Amino acid sequence: RGAEWSSGPKRWFHEENLVMCAVDLFVAGSETTSTTLRWGFLYMAKYPEVQGKVECHEEIDRVNGQSRQPSLADRADMPYTDAVLHEVQRIGNIVPLSLHRTAMCMLSLFQGTEIIPNLTSVMFDKSEWETPDTFNPQHFLDKEGKFVKRTAFIPFGAGKRVCLGENLAKMELFLFFTSLLQRFSFSFPAGVMPSMEYSLGVTLNPAPYEICAVPRQPEHH
Numbered sequence: 001r002g003a004e005w006s007s008g009p010k011r012w013f014h015e016e017n018l019v020m021c022a023v024d025l026f027v028a029g030s031e032t033t034s035t036t037l038r039w040g041f042l043y044m045a046k047y048p049e050v051q052g053k054v055e056c057h058e059e060i061d062r063v064n065g066q067s068r069q070p071s072l073a074d075r076a077d078m079p080y081t082d083a084v085l086h087e088v089q090r091i092g093n094i095v096p097l098s099l100h101r102t103a104m105c106m107l108s109l110f111q112g113t114e115i116i117p118n119l120t121s122v123m124f125d126k127s128e129w130e131t132p133d134t135f136n137p138q139h140f141l142d143k144e145g146k147f148v149k150r151t152a153f154i155p156f157g158a159g160k161r162v163c164l165g166e167n168l169a170k171m172e173l174f175l176f177f178t179s180l181l182q183r184f185s186f187s188f189p190a191g192v193m194p195s196m197e198y199s200l201g202v203t204l205n206p207a208p209y210e211i212c213a214v215p216r217q218p219e220h221h
Protein backbone atom coordinates (compact mmCIF):
# COMPACT_ATOMS: atom_id res chain seq x y z
CA ARG A 1 0.00 0.00 0.00
CA GLY A 2 2.90 2.27 0.83
CA ALA A 3 4.38 1.72 -2.65
CA GLU A 4 1.08 2.54 -4.26
CA TRP A 5 0.83 5.80 -2.39
CA SER A 6 4.33 6.89 -3.16
CA SER A 7 4.25 5.97 -6.83
CA GLY A 8 0.80 7.47 -7.67
CA PRO A 9 -1.67 7.60 -9.31
CA LYS A 10 -3.60 7.33 -6.05
CA ARG A 11 -6.07 4.51 -6.36
CA TRP A 12 -8.21 4.09 -3.28
CA PHE A 13 -10.59 1.47 -4.55
CA HIS A 14 -8.99 -1.76 -5.72
CA GLU A 15 -9.40 -5.46 -5.07
CA GLU A 16 -7.35 -5.63 -1.88
CA ASN A 17 -9.26 -2.70 -0.47
CA LEU A 18 -12.57 -4.34 -1.34
CA VAL A 19 -11.53 -7.62 0.31
CA MET A 20 -10.35 -5.83 3.44
CA CYS A 21 -13.64 -3.91 3.66
CA ALA A 22 -15.55 -7.21 3.56
CA VAL A 23 -13.22 -8.67 6.23
CA ASP A 24 -13.77 -5.53 8.34
CA LEU A 25 -17.51 -5.99 8.17
CA PHE A 26 -17.34 -9.61 9.31
CA VAL A 27 -14.56 -9.37 11.92
CA ALA A 28 -14.74 -5.80 13.21
CA GLY A 29 -18.43 -5.41 12.49
CA SER A 30 -19.99 -8.65 13.59
CA GLU A 31 -17.61 -10.91 15.56
CA THR A 32 -17.03 -8.15 18.14
CA THR A 33 -20.71 -7.52 18.81
CA SER A 34 -21.67 -11.20 18.95
CA THR A 35 -18.75 -12.00 21.28
CA THR A 36 -19.84 -9.18 23.62
CA LEU A 37 -23.39 -10.55 23.63
CA ARG A 38 -22.10 -14.04 24.43
CA TRP A 39 -20.30 -12.58 27.45
CA GLY A 40 -23.48 -10.69 28.33
CA PHE A 41 -25.75 -13.75 28.47
CA LEU A 42 -23.09 -15.68 30.36
CA TYR A 43 -22.93 -12.97 33.02
CA MET A 44 -26.72 -12.81 33.18
CA ALA A 45 -26.91 -16.54 33.88
CA LYS A 46 -24.17 -16.24 36.48
CA TYR A 47 -25.74 -13.24 38.23
CA PRO A 48 -29.51 -13.90 38.23
CA GLU A 49 -30.11 -10.99 40.59
CA VAL A 50 -28.63 -8.60 38.02
CA GLN A 51 -30.62 -10.25 35.25
CA GLY A 52 -33.79 -9.93 37.29
CA LYS A 53 -33.26 -6.21 37.70
CA VAL A 54 -32.71 -5.77 33.98
CA GLU A 55 -35.56 -7.86 32.74
CA CYS A 56 -38.53 -7.85 35.03
CA HIS A 57 -38.28 -6.06 38.36
CA GLU A 58 -37.07 -2.83 36.99
CA GLU A 59 -36.50 -1.83 33.50
CA ILE A 60 -37.64 -3.80 30.51
CA ASP A 61 -41.05 -4.59 31.88
CA ARG A 62 -41.53 -1.06 33.17
CA VAL A 63 -40.33 0.69 30.03
CA ASN A 64 -41.39 -1.79 27.33
CA GLY A 65 -43.81 -4.25 28.83
CA GLN A 66 -43.97 -7.56 27.03
CA SER A 67 -45.54 -6.48 23.78
CA ARG A 68 -43.52 -3.54 22.50
CA GLN A 69 -40.10 -4.21 21.00
CA PRO A 70 -37.35 -2.15 22.73
CA SER A 71 -36.08 0.75 20.66
CA LEU A 72 -33.05 3.00 20.93
CA ALA A 73 -35.14 5.81 22.35
CA ASP A 74 -35.67 3.64 25.44
CA ARG A 75 -31.99 3.57 26.36
CA ALA A 76 -32.14 6.86 28.26
CA ASP A 77 -34.92 5.42 30.42
CA MET A 78 -32.94 2.26 31.16
CA PRO A 79 -29.83 3.34 33.09
CA TYR A 80 -29.47 0.00 34.86
CA THR A 81 -29.48 -2.00 31.61
CA ASP A 82 -27.08 0.53 30.11
CA ALA A 83 -24.78 0.10 33.13
CA VAL A 84 -24.95 -3.70 32.83
CA LEU A 85 -23.97 -3.56 29.17
CA HIS A 86 -21.07 -1.22 29.92
CA GLU A 87 -19.91 -3.53 32.70
CA VAL A 88 -20.16 -6.54 30.34
CA GLN A 89 -17.94 -4.67 27.89
CA ARG A 90 -15.47 -3.65 30.58
CA ILE A 91 -15.02 -7.05 32.16
CA GLY A 92 -15.46 -8.96 28.86
CA ASN A 93 -12.55 -6.90 27.53
CA ILE A 94 -12.82 -8.50 24.12
CA VAL A 95 -10.03 -6.57 22.37
CA PRO A 96 -7.51 -6.57 25.23
CA LEU A 97 -4.60 -5.19 23.22
CA SER A 98 -6.65 -2.97 20.91
CA LEU A 99 -5.21 -2.76 17.39
CA HIS A 100 -1.49 -2.51 16.81
CA ARG A 101 -0.48 0.84 15.41
CA THR A 102 2.67 2.16 13.80
CA ALA A 103 4.01 5.61 14.59
CA MET A 104 3.91 7.59 11.35
CA CYS A 105 5.95 10.60 12.32
CA MET A 106 8.60 11.56 14.78
CA LEU A 107 7.01 12.76 17.99
CA SER A 108 8.43 11.31 21.14
CA LEU A 109 8.56 7.96 19.34
CA PHE A 110 10.74 6.89 16.45
CA GLN A 111 8.88 6.69 13.18
CA GLY A 112 7.89 3.10 12.52
CA THR A 113 7.69 2.16 16.20
CA GLU A 114 5.04 -0.51 16.80
CA ILE A 115 2.54 0.53 19.46
CA ILE A 116 0.39 -2.00 21.30
CA PRO A 117 -2.20 -0.20 23.45
CA ASN A 118 -2.97 -2.21 26.58
CA LEU A 119 -6.69 -1.64 27.18
CA THR A 120 -6.74 -4.28 29.93
CA SER A 121 -4.48 -2.17 32.13
CA VAL A 122 -7.02 0.67 31.96
CA MET A 123 -10.24 -1.30 32.28
CA PHE A 124 -8.93 -3.24 35.30
CA ASP A 125 -7.01 -0.34 36.84
CA LYS A 126 -7.27 -0.51 40.64
CA SER A 127 -7.05 3.26 40.96
CA GLU A 128 -9.96 3.78 38.55
CA TRP A 129 -12.49 1.10 39.46
CA GLU A 130 -13.99 0.34 42.85
CA THR A 131 -14.01 -3.43 42.28
CA PRO A 132 -11.97 -3.99 39.09
CA ASP A 133 -12.04 -7.78 39.15
CA THR A 134 -15.71 -8.18 39.98
CA PHE A 135 -18.72 -7.91 37.67
CA ASN A 136 -20.36 -4.85 39.19
CA PRO A 137 -22.82 -2.68 37.20
CA GLN A 138 -22.62 -0.09 40.03
CA HIS A 139 -19.38 1.05 38.39
CA PHE A 140 -21.62 2.94 35.97
CA LEU A 141 -24.34 4.17 38.34
CA ASP A 142 -24.47 7.03 40.82
CA LYS A 143 -26.27 6.96 44.17
CA GLU A 144 -29.59 7.86 42.54
CA GLY A 145 -29.24 5.04 40.03
CA LYS A 146 -28.43 7.39 37.13
CA PHE A 147 -25.97 6.26 34.47
CA VAL A 148 -22.47 7.71 34.82
CA LYS A 149 -19.75 7.73 32.16
CA ARG A 150 -16.28 6.60 33.22
CA THR A 151 -13.15 7.87 31.50
CA ALA A 152 -11.40 4.53 32.04
CA PHE A 153 -14.07 2.76 29.97
CA ILE A 154 -12.24 2.36 26.66
CA PRO A 155 -13.28 -0.95 25.02
CA PHE A 156 -13.37 0.90 21.67
CA GLY A 157 -9.90 2.39 22.09
CA ALA A 158 -9.34 6.12 22.25
CA GLY A 159 -8.22 9.12 20.29
CA LYS A 160 -8.30 9.85 16.58
CA ARG A 161 -8.39 6.21 15.56
CA VAL A 162 -11.08 5.15 18.02
CA CYS A 163 -13.34 2.34 16.75
CA LEU A 164 -15.26 3.50 13.71
CA GLY A 165 -18.19 1.29 14.61
CA GLU A 166 -18.59 2.40 18.23
CA ASN A 167 -22.03 3.91 17.85
CA LEU A 168 -23.32 1.13 15.63
CA ALA A 169 -21.99 -1.48 18.09
CA LYS A 170 -23.63 0.26 21.05
CA MET A 171 -26.95 0.38 19.23
CA GLU A 172 -26.75 -3.27 18.25
CA LEU A 173 -25.74 -4.38 21.73
CA PHE A 174 -28.62 -2.52 23.34
CA LEU A 175 -31.26 -3.76 20.90
CA PHE A 176 -30.18 -7.42 20.87
CA PHE A 177 -29.61 -7.57 24.62
CA THR A 178 -32.90 -5.96 25.64
CA SER A 179 -34.98 -7.78 22.99
CA LEU A 180 -33.66 -11.16 24.11
CA LEU A 181 -34.02 -10.40 27.82
CA GLN A 182 -37.54 -9.17 27.22
CA ARG A 183 -38.47 -12.64 25.96
CA PHE A 184 -36.13 -15.04 27.77
CA SER A 185 -34.50 -15.74 31.11
CA PHE A 186 -31.02 -17.18 30.83
CA SER A 187 -29.78 -19.85 33.20
CA PHE A 188 -27.33 -22.72 33.31
CA PRO A 189 -28.65 -26.23 32.73
CA ALA A 190 -29.08 -28.22 35.95
CA GLY A 191 -25.76 -29.47 37.25
CA VAL A 192 -23.65 -27.22 35.00
CA MET A 193 -21.14 -25.08 36.88
CA PRO A 194 -20.67 -21.64 35.35
CA SER A 195 -17.22 -21.24 33.86
CA MET A 196 -15.72 -17.88 33.00
CA GLU A 197 -12.92 -19.48 30.99
CA TYR A 198 -11.90 -17.63 27.86
CA SER A 199 -9.78 -18.09 24.79
CA LEU A 200 -8.02 -15.42 22.81
CA GLY A 201 -8.66 -15.66 19.08
CA VAL A 202 -9.57 -12.72 16.89
CA THR A 203 -11.28 -11.48 20.03
CA LEU A 204 -11.23 -12.62 23.65
CA ASN A 205 -14.06 -15.16 23.69
CA PRO A 206 -15.91 -16.97 26.42
CA ALA A 207 -15.25 -20.71 26.19
CA PRO A 208 -18.23 -22.42 24.50
CA TYR A 209 -20.98 -22.82 27.08
CA GLU A 210 -24.37 -24.40 27.47
CA ILE A 211 -27.19 -22.10 28.46
CA CYS A 212 -30.97 -22.37 28.75
CA ALA A 213 -33.12 -19.62 27.27
CA VAL A 214 -36.44 -20.05 29.05
CA PRO A 215 -39.38 -18.06 27.63
CA ARG A 216 -40.46 -15.57 30.31
CA GLN A 217 -44.15 -15.67 29.52
CA PRO A 218 -45.84 -18.43 27.57
CA GLU A 219 -47.27 -17.10 24.31
CA HIS A 220 -51.05 -17.11 24.19
CA HIS A 221 -52.44 -18.09 20.84
Ligand code: HEM
Nearest residue numbers: 028029032033095098099156157158161162163164165169
Ligand atom coordinates in the same frame (compact mmCIF):
# COMPACT_ATOMS: atom_id res chain seq x y z
C1 HEM B 1 -18.38 -4.40 20.80
C2 HEM B 1 -17.99 -4.08 19.61
C3 HEM B 1 -16.66 -3.49 19.22
C4 HEM B 1 -15.50 -3.32 19.94
C5 HEM B 1 -15.22 -3.69 21.40
C6 HEM B 1 -14.52 -2.70 19.04
C7 HEM B 1 -13.23 -2.36 19.42
C8 HEM B 1 -12.33 -1.70 18.59
C9 HEM B 1 -11.02 -1.23 19.00
C10 HEM B 1 -10.41 -1.41 20.39
C11 HEM B 1 -10.45 -0.63 17.93
C12 HEM B 1 -9.05 0.04 17.90
C13 HEM B 1 -9.19 1.51 18.27
C14 HEM B 1 -7.88 2.22 18.54
O1 HEM B 1 -6.86 1.93 17.86
O2 HEM B 1 -7.84 3.09 19.44
C15 HEM B 1 -11.39 -0.70 16.83
C16 HEM B 1 -11.16 -0.19 15.57
C17 HEM B 1 -12.06 -0.31 14.51
N1 HEM B 1 -13.33 -0.83 14.57
FE1 HEM B 1 -14.25 -1.62 16.20
N2 HEM B 1 -15.11 -2.51 17.82
C18 HEM B 1 -16.40 -2.98 17.88
C19 HEM B 1 -17.35 -2.94 16.86
C20 HEM B 1 -17.13 -2.48 15.59
C21 HEM B 1 -18.12 -2.43 14.54
C22 HEM B 1 -19.59 -2.81 14.69
C23 HEM B 1 -17.48 -1.94 13.42
C24 HEM B 1 -18.00 -1.66 12.02
C25 HEM B 1 -19.16 -1.89 11.57
C26 HEM B 1 -16.11 -1.67 13.77
C27 HEM B 1 -15.15 -1.17 12.93
C28 HEM B 1 -13.89 -0.77 13.31
C29 HEM B 1 -12.92 -0.17 12.39
C30 HEM B 1 -13.12 0.09 10.89
C31 HEM B 1 -11.78 0.13 13.15
C32 HEM B 1 -10.47 0.79 12.69
C33 HEM B 1 -10.60 2.30 12.84
C34 HEM B 1 -9.32 3.03 12.42
O3 HEM B 1 -8.28 2.41 12.30
O4 HEM B 1 -9.40 4.26 12.20
N3 HEM B 1 -15.93 -2.01 15.11
N4 HEM B 1 -12.54 -1.35 17.27
